[in-house]
């Protein structure tokens with residue numbers, strides 16, 4: 207293979223790379239029909255169209271139904287393959303949209319079902335996630351406008367933004383009043399004294415959405431002249447009690463963005479924002495990663511740190527598979543409640559790194575959602591009814607017969623309960639900490655054993671592949687990485703190179 211320095215981009219090389227891309231794309235099977243039943247947590251990828259400044263690069267992303275393929279020039283150590291070969295890797299999502307998809311197509315696939323769930327009384331979420339400049343605000347704004355015309359029972363609108371540990375009301379008078387976030391009696395984190403603006407027409411809703419957008423913190427950066435510098439939540443509250451919340455997250459930024467901020471002469475303020483944005487997004491990613499670990503059930507005691515930041519506290523209802531869906535005895539089991547819209551840009555360089563990172567986390571969410579679906583089918587102690595749990599505690603004999611009265615809980619509720627809460631219950635009923643420990647540990651061990659057995663029997667649980675690898679982005683594992691070259695239609699070669707060019 208002949209290599210040349212990555213900086214030596216030429217029209218001829220770009221043409222060869224585009225030819226490789228075409229050959230790759232034409233080798234893909236036609237994507238299957240979109241899923242007929244949408245899981246409670248639906249993970250979708252949207253690719254932004256290239257901006258004029260990105261015209262001199264081949265598109266690094268090919269969405270194809272439940273897969274998104276990302277590409278980079280083959281090469282290593284700053285050198286690219288001079289014959290235009292590219293390396294491709296596949297990420298899993300539930301569904302994907304190309305840069306030519308319209309807002310109405312995205313709305314139909316991602317929001318219409320949520321609107322039904324919200325009208326049925328559920329709290330539902332659309333979370334726009336992705337690196338800076340990938341199109342989150344564009345999508346969130348378009349989907350909100352389409353939802354406004356689709357929903358005829360919106361009674362109130364509220365909107366707030368999070369900047370680090372500060373929550374500001376975007377619809378208060380005067381605007382941007384600071385609000386506290388508190389945990390209510392049911393354990394849910396809520397923004398206190400948030401302005402709930404009553405609405406009676408579509409025009410009023412749209413005017414409030416414009417007001418919220420006007421007061422949201424934005425700034426001009428090199429990546430985006432109108433970059434959002436906060437996480438923004440906009441909520442449409444429905445007459446029946448349900449709601450649809452659009453969360454437009456601030457975009458993650460990397461070293462290149464910091465260098466750009468310095469060039470623009472406002473580095474200090476941007477650096478502070480960048481730290482806050484990346485810090486809270488880091489907490490969000492950690493929750494997503496640990497949700498998957500927890501869903502896999504390899505360790506019964508995985509703690510997902512939702513309380514680490516305001517963002518994760520307020521997103522818990524949308525992200526925690528055990529709280530999704532609203533229906534059923536212990537929560538969960540209801541309809542589609544969250545659409546996680548992963549946004550990616552088609553360019554190379556820092557955009558490419560952001561794309562891989564975004565898709566890594568989207569894939570974690572897809573896997574966690576599949577594990578959760580399988581868990582629902584699983585009929586071990588976790589699936590016990592309240593009376594089965596009471597009978598089991600009684601069956602432990604002695605003092606446990608009296609303690610069983612405070613365990614009128616489903617298997618799922620007992621499984622997710624903190625050890626401290628089990629202790630509180632047992633002590634309130636006259637038991638000891640040792641009694642609580644025995645109940646807590648025995649139950650969790652039974653769940654783990656039942657899962658192990660189901661796995662051994664090749665039962666409900668499907669074997670998942672290795673964790674996604676990230677093109678030298680630090681992730682390990684057996685990536686599905688293929689080399690494609692111009693004129694190599696359908697041919698693919700397993701890639702053993704660990705090149706980091708983008």
Ligand SMILES: Nc1ncnc2c1ncn2[C@@H]1O[C@H](COP(=O)(O)OP(=O)(O)OP(=O)(O)O)[C@@H](O)[C@H]1O
Nearest residue numbers: 254337338339340341342343344430433434456457
């Ligand atoms: N699907 C699309 N079609 C056409 N233009 C788009 C699309 N998505 C994004 N854009 C354009 O790309 C630019 C960046 O989009 P946007 O501001 O929504 O990015 P962002 O992810 O919200 O960025 P940040 O995190 O910096 O706020 C804007 O000029 C926007 O109009």
